[in-house]
Amino acid sequence: MQRQKYSTYIMEIDHNQLLRFTTAGSVDDGKSTLIGRLLYDSKSIFEDQLASISATSAKKGHDGVDLALFTDGLKDEREQGITIDVAYRYFTTPKRKFIIADTPGHIQYTRNMVTGASTANAAIVLVDARHGVIEQTKRHAFIASLLQIPHLIVAVNKMDLVDFSEAVFNDIIAQFEEFSSKLLIQDIRYIPISALLGDNVVNSSKQTPWYHGGTLLHILETLHISSDINKVDARFPVQTVLRPQSEAHRDYRGYAGRIASGVLKVGDEVTALPSGFTSKIKSIDMYDQSLSEAFAPMSVSITLEDDIDISRGDMIVRTNNQPQASQDIEVMLCWLHNNPARPRAKYIVKHTSNDQKAMIKEVLHKIDINTLSRSEDDSALQMNDICKAKIRVTKPLLFDAYGQNRITGSLILVDEGTNETVAAGMIV
Template sequence: MDLLRFITAGSVDDGKSTLIGRLLYDSKNILIDQLEALEKSTKNRADGSVDLALLTDGLRAEREQGITIDVAYRYFTTPKRKFIIADAPGHVQYTRNMITGASNANLIIILIDARQGVVEQTRRHSIIASLLKIKHVVVAVNKMDLVEYSQDVYNNILIEYNEVAKQLGLNDVTYIPISALNGDNIVDKSETITWYEGKPLLEFLETVEIDHDINLTDPRFQVQLVIRPQTEDLHDYRGYAGTVTSGTYKVGDKVTVLPAGIETTISTLEAAGKSVDEVFAPQSVTIQLADDIDISRGDSIVKSDNLPQVSNELDVILCWMDDKALIPGNKYYLQHGSRLVRSVVKQVEYKLDVNSLQQQPVEGNVKLNEVVKAVIKTASPLVFDSYDKLSENGSAVLIDETSNSTVAAVLIK
């Protein structure tokens, strides 16, 4: 079975955590002891119902305030597909948490309160989705029970969000009217929203096509481990293990080792401990080359007729995630896949307003949750593609040299 990673986003109190709880509850993905603990936690509720939001809101502060603060991950499986859900906070001050949760998502569910329609937070989360190139968007119009399941209310929201999607270039958008509290159109088709002819949410998530999201055109492979057993049987064995980021590789392909720029050919490919003639993304494989070349962790093996960029200077979009402000000239480690290099933020050109994508001048230092356009200089060359072309090879993080904490998400332009 394949794996779908998706994130839920929306304004505060739009019902994101309740939606996930309902999804797990109705699809029978909650253990008995979890259900008992849930019932115990909510036994004093006035209406006597179970608070499904507590399945993801695990922090004490979240339970006390009734909001989501940190990104909560839940795993569940149906007979058709495996899922990883990220429940992202709705507050503006948790933009970094939202970007963390969305960074490797195949799909985003944007919740809209049927009573409120498209609001500022809806636009902000849609902008982040477009910034991170999330390919599939589901607009779940929640709390339909509070507007008497009105089709006119739903259609007006659809028209309004269509304009937002068009402005941001979100081409694959699916609309579903739901009530997370009552379970309408979550796992089973609603008997109340009879005018809706599409699939319920879970069925859509089980059937949405994600195979085409994998880039099989641009072959990229970054070495994670050099294997040298040096035993009697494998005295001369030298294999390069890692994950095929994108594209395909065949035995006999002419390849170039970057950043050194040395050309050679593939002599052997191994996947799951067996020799194979061809490998493809996202397989974990071992590559053996015809020539002995000095290759180490973080080096890239790419096809000679399809080369990525190699440079010491990067134009990037930075989402700042640290309480300590970013000051141009500060030095950081830049982690790009398996490659770790020293770097310096040379300059910050402008700030992006995450509510409108407008460019604004940077006044003072870059603060927590701000998104900026910057230039980074690295101590040694980086092998990359632009994030727009190949997000897997165009993303990185900045790490503080002293605290080892991740301070920024990096999208290479």
């Protein structure tokens, strides 16, 4: 097999890099219209889609195309003119690929925003220029901070309704910065836009000569996201063991999975957890080629120089850099299910490729996402509640703190009776 150099592979994946971003904001702030404008002006709409939306817009009596309909796919959404589910859209520019999660603005759909934001590199929080920073703005910024989304873009929308006033824009920046000083967000950017008219979305606006930044699409295309992935702590959760049993690979025993973080090289001394046995990496294979090294988030197969009993749910790490292991774990939980949490009920915890039984031991405090205050008296978990809790698993879990590693620091709880996901958790 041909051995490919790491630097060459870096250049290949950096080209047309994938950026996941989510939109958030209060109801009628223009989230769906903004995404529709992005898709429309970047020419990412198919002709049949455009014809269908144009016909629907005409039936509703609109003069032009209702851009929000490009994302409001559910019948209830189109009838009410609001977003109630997470709508995913995909588009590509010459510089980057994008996956958009259009999340609802209602309080009762907090869980949907958590779902849409859980894998995002960036979040666009829309602010109505007429209303400024409101409670819903703070709520969504807090959730973005809780999920530790690296980049936050505050898009001040409907600038056309305030005559593109620089003073209004600067006042909203001051309001948001006062609040965001309490949040853990690394990169915050501000941009004045009109999603309806297209100002500063894909094309620069002549209405804002006082704004010297790039358009929203330019910001999205140039965000530096390579450093968002943890490249220090090598973590390789094993998904399956490959035994081809073919003439060409009769003795091949590869451990396949997706690298969660870090870099692994041929010859590295590694430890298989939880057994603790050590070995060295013999080869790293991907498709029909061998690599001298691999890094997150590549999916590869790794072979070791020694025969070690490794199966799905185990983790291969560097010997001198290992994750934490514990049965008792503190997590920030967002309750996703319609039914409340049952006291000391058993659930299935899914963490990387590892599944095992778990129990919520204690709710330490709940967070009021309207005021950001903590409540230690109320331990009942209802849908959309966010809390800090202790869970206990049957076998030690191999994890890092969520702030250090979003992959090995996150988990979900599944009802073992119905197989429904009931909660998403971030390990403290």
